[in-house]
Amino acid sequence: MPDLTLLTKxxxxxxxxxxxxxxxxxxxxxxxxxxxxxxxxxxxxxGLVPMASVLVTRSAVNAVVRIVNAHGDLTVxxxxxxxxxxxxxxxxxxxxxxxITSWVRTSQSELVQDxxxxxxxxxxxxxxxxxYETAEYYDQLHRARVDAISRPTSxxxxxxxxxxxxxxxxxxxxxxxxxxxxxxxxxxxxxxxALFVAVQGMLRFHQWRARxxxxxxxxxxxxxxxxxxxxxxxxRLFSLGDHFRTxxxxxxxxxxxxxxxxxxxxxxxxxxAALTALPAVxxxxxxxxxxxxxxSASLGDLALFYQVxxxxxxxxxxxxxxxxxxxxxxxxxxxxxxxxxxxxxxVDPKPxxxxxxxxxxxxxxxxxxxxxxxxRTALDRFNFTIPAGQIVAIVGENxxxxxxxxxxxxxxxxxxxxxxxxxxxxxxxxxxxxxxxQITVLFQQPVHxxxxxxxxxxxxxxxxxxxxxxxxxxxxxxxxxxxxxxxPFGYDTVLGKWxxxxxxxxGEWQRVAxxxxxxxRASLVILDEPTSAMDSWAEADWMAKFRFLVAGRTAVVIxxxxxxxxxxxxxxxxxxGHIIESGRHEQLLELxxxxxxxxxxxxxxxxxxxxxxxxxxxxxx
Numbered sequence: 181m182p183d184l185t186l187l188t189k190x191x192x193x194x195x196x197x198x199x200x201x202x203x204x205x206x207x208x209x210x211x212x213x214x215x216x217x218x219x220x221x222x223x224x225x226x227g228l229v230p231m232a233s234v235l236v237t238r239s240a241v242n243a244v245v246r247i248v249n250a251h252g253d254l255t256v257x258x259x260x261x262x263x264x265x266x267x268x269x270x271x272x273x274x275x276x277x278x279x280i281t282s283w284v285r286t287s288q289s290e291l292v293q294d295x296x297x298x299x300x301x302x303x304x305x306x307x308x309x310x311x312y313e314t315a316e317y318y319d320q321l322h323r324a325r326v327d328a329i330s331r332p333t334s335x336x337x338x339x340x341x342x343x344x345x346x347x348x349x350x351x352x353x354x355x356x357x358x359x360x361x362x363x364x365x366x367x368x369x370x371x372x373x374a375l376f377v378a379v380q381g382m383l384r385f386h387q388w389r390a391r392x393x394x395x396x397x398x399x400x401x402x403x404x405x406x407x408x409x410x411x412x413x414x415x416r417l418f419s420l421g422d423h424f425r426t427x428x429x430x431x432x433x434x435x436x437x438x439x440x441x442x443x444x445x446x447x448x449x450x451x452x453a454a455l456t457a458l459p460a461v462x463x464x465x466x467x468x469x470x471x472x473x474x475x476s477a478s479l480g481d482l483a484l485f486y487q488v489x490x491x492x493x494x495x496x497x498x499x500x501x502x503x504x505x506x507x508x509x510x511x512x513x514x515x516x517x518x519x520x521x522x523x524x525x526x527v528d529p530k531p532x533x534x535x536x537x538x539x540x541x542x543x544x545x546x547x548x549x550x551x552x553x554x555x556r557t558a559l560d561r562f563n564f565t566i567p568a569g570q571i572v573a574i575v576g577e578n579x580x581x582x583x584x585x586x587x588x589x590x591x592x593x594x595x596x597x598x599x600x601x602x603x604x605x606x607x608x609x610x611x612x613x614x615x616x617x618q619i620t621v622l623f624q625q626p627v628h629x630x631x632x633x634x635x636x637x638x639x640x641x642x643x644x645x646x647x648x649x650x651x652x653x654x655x656x657x658x659x660x661x662x663x664x665x666x667x668p669f670g671y672d673t674v675l676g677k678w679x680x681x682x683x684x685x686x687g688e689w690q691r692v693a694x695x696x697x698x699x700x701r702a703s704l705v706i707l708d709e710p711t712s713a714m715d716s717w718a719e720a721d722w723m724a725k726f727r728f729l730v731a732g733r734t735a736v737v738i739x740x741x742x743x744x745x746x747x748x749x750x751x752x753x754x755x756x757g758h759i760i761e762s763g764r765h766e767q768l769l770e771l772x773x774x775x776x777x778x779x780x781x782x783x784x785x786x787x788x789x790x791x792x793x794x795x796x797x798x799x800x801x
Contacts, residue, residue: 200513204332205339208288211295215288216336222281223340227347229277233270235355239263289333296332299520300325308524309592310552319393323512324519326396331509331516338506345498363464373453381446386512388442395431402428526591528612535614537703538734540603542566542589547598549584558584559757562598568703571727571735573748575775580754582738583624586706589736590619620700624708624738626693630676633664633692640696650699657729658694659714659722687713698729705735711744723747742779751775 209216240263304321311317356363405411405424415421544564550557558581566572574582587593588600591607600607607615620640629636637651646654651671655661667673667682674681675692684692690713697705711719723744737748745751746765753761753768753775761773768775 200510200517201335203517204335204510204513207295208292208332208336212288212291215284215291219281219284219288219336219340222277222284223344224347225273226277226281227344228351229270229274230348231351231355233274236263236266236270240267285333285337288336289330292333292336293329296329296516297325300329303520303522306524307522308526309587310525311522313551314553315394318397320515320519320522322393322397323390323515329516331512335506335509335513338509341498342506360467366464373456377446377449377453380449381442384442384445388438389512392435392438395435399428399431399435402431526594526612529609530611531613533611533614535611535618536603537618538568538603540568541601542568542603542704542734543601544588545598545601547588547595547600549588549593549595551584551593557757559588559595562757562759564752564759566734566736567750568603568734569732570749571730571737571747573737573739573745573751574754575739575742575745575751575778576754579756581757582754583708584757585754586621586623586708586736586738589704589706590621591615618702619704619706620697620702621706622690622694622697622708622710624712626690626696628676628689630678630681631674632671633667633673633675634671636675636692637695637699640699641701644701646699651695654695654699655692657698657725658691659718660688660691660695663688663691685713687715687718690714703733705730705733706738707735708738709740710737711739711741716743719744742775742782 243263300321307317353364402424405415406421406428415424542565544562547559547562547564548557549559549562562581564585574585576582588595591600591612594608602610602615629639631639633655634648634651637654638646640654648671652661655664655671663684664671664673675684675689677683690710694707694710697707711722714722719741720743726747737744739745749764750762751765751768752759753773755774761768761771761775763771769779770776
């Protein structure tokens with residue numbers, strides 16, 4: 181017998197999930213309204229056909245008996261011909277309906293899935309950068325797009341199947357009641373254990389899936405390391421292939437073993453549930469045969485009863501399976517809606533408003549900031565001013581806080597305390613989209629878009645729909661035009677190997693990204709290590725014309741190369757989240773502090789870091 185306490189707990193859990201049903205149905209209705217209406221009409225028809233088939237079968241069997249008793253009398257045969265035609269029609273309808281319904285359901289499913297992908301993509305773009313820096317976010321995203329993407333359509337199928345089966349079951353129940361009132365309850369109660377088993381199985385699988393989301397993402401990571409080009413060189417050079425294969429196989433073995441164990445327990449439970457239904461079947465069929473032997477029922481009645489009870493038993497199981505499958509889909513839909521309900525912390529206070537170009541200054545006032553989930557303070561009581569129209573360089577060691585500065589300037593994050601002002605206004609009070617329109621950035625690791633060269637550059641300002649002349653001018657400013665002209669199709673060349681395009685060197689990719697940054701005519705230009713992939717000749721050529729390129733705009737250059745920084749109006753040295761030195765190149769050399777010391781080291785080593793190599797043990801013998 182089922183554990184009533186556990187069953188009650190599960191039913192309570194089901195009730196808590198019901199709140200997702202209206203939202204799911206609305207989602208499906210929005211995505212595929214005409215197909216949903218057609219699908220509902222087909223479901224109603226499919227629900228009525230089995231009941232009609234049962235009734236026509238009884239009449240057809242009795243008609244055959246009358247024809248046999250009439251010894252083939254043509255008049256009697258003519259009277260029963262309509263039943264034969266009706267049987268053929270019902271057979272054809274039964275054959276054609278599933279195919280038509282399948283086509284409608286496929287069309288509906290494709291539209292719904294595309295709609296959900298759109299919602300997920302819209303949400304992923306809307307959320308803050310901070311979400312991308314937590315494992316919890318990736319777990320939620322994985323469950324939303326892998327586990328839940330097809331669930332609304334599946335749930336609708338469950339609901340449709342439930343409605344169709346209810347229609348048929350009610351019709352068959354009415355027929356069974358005409359024989360004995362106790363037959364429908366016996367029929368239904370025989371299937372109750374299957375409901376308990378189904379709900380238990382769905383719960384176990386859902387809990388297992390939620391518990392192993394991280395492990396499943398790890399298997400995808402190991403698979404990508406073995407198959408994607410990003411890691412191909414190092415994996416071969418350092419002989420890491422066997423390591424990642426072993427990690428993948430071990431994790432897959434663990435996941436497979438746990439999943440098979442869940443399946444084994446479910447199989448045993450279903451077999452036990454099926455055995456508990458046998459007494460109900462035996463009782464009903466024995467009673468029907470006893471009536472036939474007594475002459476209380478005709479041959480057609482016996483055939484009808486067998487067909488009705490057999491279909492009724494299957495329907496009862498189908499109804500309960502619909503409930504169980506629906507519950508499983510609702511459980512996974514919770515993951516989808518949980519993701520879609522995430523709220524960004526960075527909000528746009530004035531959506532749609534335009535922000536005037538920077539005219540005075542950007543100021544950091546006592547700014548403190550830590551990354552979410554981190555105990556380390558990236559900036560603490562940080563004060564800093566960027567005058568409009570000037571070139572400001574920021575130098576410092578890794579971890580000094582330079583990249584954090586960029587993220588705060590772009591308002592990817594808000595300070596924990598203090599404020600950042602743009603021409604005297606707190607950035608949190610400015611229109612977010614308007615602020616972003618006034619900023620262009622070359623990130624330290626720019627994106628390699630596997631698209632044409634023209635699009636790679638035009639992505640810097642798609643809203644302005646730049647023409648080819650503007651794109652070429654930006655490429656020339658970044659020193660990329662000559663490289664692009666050598667490509668097979670020039671600016672129409674597809675870059676990257678994903679779609680069979682041309683690959684660029686690291687430095688060439690960086691120049692394309694730099695062109696993308698220059699194309700955007702923003703008042704604030706932020707360049708993070710703009711010359712890191714350039715040789716010394718290319719750096720000198722580019723820096724010679726940099727001041728002309730940013731004329732009339734404000735520029736912030738983050739760099740490790742002091743030869744890049746020396747062209748700035750003001751150089752700031754950062755260390756451990758603070759500005760420790762500021763001034764022009766000559767002034768900082770006169771201070772003889774951190775900047776001067778580092779400058780001498782770079783000049784003496786020709787900008788190549790010194791690496792001390794310990795002597796080989798054999799040389800000390």
